[in-house]
Amino acid sequence: MSTFSFISPTTWRCAPCNGELQPEKVNVSYMGSIFTVELMVCPSCGFVLIPEDLALGKMHAVEQLLEDK
Amino acid sequence: MSIDHQHRILAHTRSVCPVCLKALAAVRRQEGEAVFLIKNCPEHGEFRTCIWRGSIPMPSWQRPKKPSAPLAPVVVTEKGCPFDCGLCSAHGQHTCTALLEITARCNLRCQLCFADAGSGAGQDPGLDRLAVLYDEIMRAGGPCNIQLSGGEPTMRDDLAEIIRLGRSKGFPFIQLNTNGIRLGSDPSYALSLQEAGLASVFLQFDGISDDVHEAIRGRALALIKEQAIVHCGVAGLGVVLVPTIIPGVNTDQIGDIVRYGLRFSPVVRGVHFQPVSYFGRYPSPPRDQDRITLPEIMEQLARQCEGEIRTDHFAPPACEHALCSFHANYLLQPDGSLRALGAGGQACCHPSDAGAPSPTAMEGRDKSVSFTARQWAAPVVCDAPENSAAPEDELDIFLRRAQTHRFSISGMAFQDAWNLDLERLQGCCIHVMSPAGKLIPFCAYNFTSSEGGSLYRMAEAP
Numbered sequence: 057m058s059t060f061s062f063i064s065p066t067t068w069r070c071a072p073c074n075g076e077l078q079p080e081k082v083n084v085s086y087m088g089s090i091f092t093v094e095l096m097v098c099p100s101c102g103f104v105l106i107p108e109d110l111a112l113g114k115m116h117a118v119e120q121l122l123e124d125k
Numbered sequence: 126m127s128i129d130h131q132h133r134i135l136a137h138t139r140s141v142c143p144v145c146l147k148a149l150a151a152v153r154r155q156e157g158e159a160v161f162l163i164k165n166c167p168e169h170g171e172f173r174t175c176i177w178r179g180s181i182p183m184p185s186w187q188r189p190k191k192p193s194a195p196l197a198p199v200v201v202t203e204k205g206c207p208f209d210c211g212l213c214s215a216h217g218q219h220t221c222t223a224l225l226e227i228t229a230r231c232n233l234r235c236q237l238c239f240a241d242a243g244s245g246a247g248q249d250p251g252l253d254r255l256a257v258l259y260d261e262i263m264r265a266g267g268p269c270n271i272q273l274s275g276g277e278p279t280m281r282d283d284l285a286e287i288i289r290l291g292r293s294k295g296f297p298f299i300q301l302n303t304n305g306i307r308l309g310s311d312p313s314y315a316l317s318l319q320e321a322g323l324a325s326v327f328l329q330f331d332g333i334s335d336d337v338h339e340a341i342r343g344r345a346l347a348l349i350k351e352q353a354i355v356h357c358g359v360a361g362l363g364v365v366l367v368p369t370i371i372p373g374v375n376t377d378q379i380g381d382i383v384r385y386g387l388r389f390s391p392v393v394r395g396v397h398f399q400p401v402s403y404f405g406r407y408p409s410p411p412r413d414q415d416r417i418t419l420p421e422i423m424e425q426l427a428r429q430c431e432g433e434i435r436t437d438h439f440a441p442p443a444c445e446h447a448l449c450s451f452h453a454n455y456l457l458q459p460d461g462s463l464r465a466l467g468a469g470g471q472a473c474c475h476p477s478d479a480g481a482p483s484p485t486a487m488e489g490r491d492k493s494v495s496f497t498a499r500q501w502a503a504p505v506v507c508d509a510p511e512n513s514a515a516p517e518d519e520l521d522i523f524l525r526r527a528q529t530h531r532f533s534i535s536g537m538a539f540q541d542a543w544n545l546d547l548e549r550l551q552g553c554c555i556h557v558m559s560p561a562g563k564l565i566p567f568c569a570y571n572f573t574s575s576e577g578g579s580l581y582r583m584a585e586a587p
Contacts (some may be wrong), residue, residue: 087468091519114520121527122466 068105070098077105084115101103132156134344135183136548141207142166143410143542143575146268148205151546155183159413162544174543175413177448179420181436181469186420186448188441192217193486194550197265199563206547210570211563212265212583218486220266220564221444221493221554224302225258227287228276233343237369237401250560255287259294261562270298270497272327274557279307279314285321292322298498299326302367304342307355315353315360324502325394326357332378333385340374358392363503365394365533371401372417379422380429383534390457394501395533398422402539406577410543419451422536433462434534438469443489445537446552452535454500458528466531490554504529540568542575 066077077096082104084091096105106115133155140151140162151164153176160177186487197286200211209215226477228249231238248260262269271291278301301318308315315326319492327351331337335345353413356428357364366386370376381396386393400422418438434453441447455463472557506528517525540549545568554564561580570581 087283087466089464089523091523093518093520114524117524118520121524121531 059061064078064096066107070101070103072103073098073100075100077103084094086119089118089122091118133471135160136160139206139547140164140545141542141547142169143172143407144169144233146542146574146578146580148208148547153177153183153546154538162546172410172543174410175416176418176453176544176546177420179417179424181420181423183420183448186441188443188447189483190443190486190489190552191205191483193219193490195219195265196267199265207545207550207566207569207580208563212566215551216553216566217551218445218554219490220262220269220556221490222270222272222300222556223262223266223495223564224272224274224555224557224567225255225262225282225291226256226274226276226557226560227278228280230280231275231277231304232280232306233277233342233344233426237341237371249281252283252286252290256290256294258558258560258562259291259296262558262564263294263296265564266556268295268297270300271296272300272302272492273457274302277304277306279303281292285317288321288323298324298494298502300327300365300501302327302329303353304329304346305350306346308356309349309352312356312359315356315362319360319362323362323500325363325365326353327365327501328353328357328366329369330382330396331368332375333381334378337375337378341369341371353411354389354392360394361503363394363501364389364392365501366396367399368396369399369401370417370422372415376417376425377429379425383426383430387457387532390532393532394503395532395535398536400538402537402541402571403539403543404571404573405409406573407575410575411541416544419448419536419538423451426534430463435465435469437467439534440467440469442493443484444486444493444554446548446549448549450535450537450540452533455532455534456523457530457532458526463532466527481576486552486554493554500531500533504531540572542572545572 064072075098079094080097082095084093116118135153135155138151140149142149149164149166151162154161154163159175160183162175162176163173167173194214195216196210198212198214200209200213202209202215229247269289288299298320301323330350331341335347338346354364366382368382384398386396400417423436423439425432438453439451441451446503454466458464550566550569555567555569556564557567559565565581573579
């Protein structure tokens with residue numbers, strides 16, 4: 057089973073390195089919880105692209121669940 | 126020169142004399158691992174009550190909030206706290222949950238009863254009067270959460286109509302505070318309440334064995350409680366187990382109660398512990414060994430659920446006064462293990478965060494209202510994504526599981542005449558709608574003098 061469904065070709069490039077992004081497993085952590093997902097990453101400097109729909113969608117939903125009342 | 130940190134005053138506050146209920150200056154004084162509330166009545170002498178005990182230091186248990194006065198104060202502040210409740214303009218928190226006591230009748234005779242139920246129960250308020258009281262809650266507190274209480278609310282045959290009335294008045298979340306006897310006895314009853322708009326059942330649940338129920342409630346209730354949970358599950362009602370914890374009676378079942386609740390997840394949404402308080406006639410003060418404090422319950426949870434629950438999972442509340450409660454949220458994973466959600470106390474304001482502005486009490490109240498409604502109702506399961514063949518990542522798996530199997534563990538310490546701290550009372554967010562139409566902080570409504578006298582319960586005419 058893939059760990060992430062958001063890897064897809066992208067026109068975004070890494071600004072400092074001007075390199076193409078490649079899929080890579082990344083640990084995202086929030087309030088003590090860690091999730092391993094695949095994201096588009098700059099192979100030289102490690103810059104990670106988080107697409108807007110992921111940030112405002114699933115990631116936001118997870119953050120809300122983890123946030124303290 | 127040295128300072129003895131083992132014996133020091135942590136704070137100055139106010140309280141009342143447990144005998145004459147006169148307002149008094151009081152201190153919270155640290156003595157070793159315990160903190161005492163100490164006050165001195167010129168007529169009745171000194172009273173010392175243990176209010177905090179254990180390895181979690183009281184000074185670390187903070188969650189500052191800017192007090193926020195009632196939007197529509199009903200009572201003018203004249204005599205000072207706690208004599209002007211209604212609410213008065215000096216109150217520091219809005220209504221998160223309003224309790225509506227719909228009957229004084231009860232089918233149990235518990236020794237420990239907030240409501241002194243069953244004794245000389247008067248006439249139940251009619252639907253017309255309850256409509257007025259709902260309106261008054263809405264006017265004073267807005268669309269807060271409602272808890273129907275008593276007495277035992279299921280003694281009323283028109284309970285479904287009362288629920289329907291509350292929903293029609295604009296209250297989105299209605300919870301039933303019950304001993305579960307009727308829910309357990311009648312398989313169709315839970316569904317009739319759910320169809321009327323009930324979301325959640327606050328189920329009195331003191332232990333997993335009949336000896337505990339017999340000791341506290343005078344009846345073997347283990348089977349009927351389980352039947353109540355099963356019936357609620359079939360009906361789509363969320364259930365919160367609510368144990369009253371009494372030293373020497375059920376402290377050894379704290380972990381068992383959590384494990385029992387987890388067995389019935391997701392129907393059981395969480396466990397809400399309440400340390401015993403002392404209401405009614407007490408010629409001599411309750412002994413400190415007859416009390417259990419919040420940090421002691423957190424420590425027992427960690428000890429009795431070793432490896433799953435840690436004391437640093439727990440955080441002080443955003444809504445009520447920090448010293449009134451603790452809570453932690455978990456994900457029950459498919460393998461039966463618990464995963465702590467959030468960052469526990471680390472997420473909250475610590476003294477080191479002094480530079481950050483405190484949120485307002487209203488912000489904390491709003492968070493609590495929505496969290497409670499979400500967590501304590503039956504889970505809402507979203508439809509599967511359109512493309513169900515798409516692979517799931519760890520975020521998807523977490524989100525899907527958390528929709529159903531999030532489990533809350535919390536505790537709230539009510540105050541009696543001996544440990545009453547007026548700073549805590551002014552931060553109270555749980556308010557009883559009195560028969561006369563005033564919102565009274567829960568502990569102000571229920572505490573009694575050592576002679577059994579009350580400031581508000583039965584003291585006002587509708």
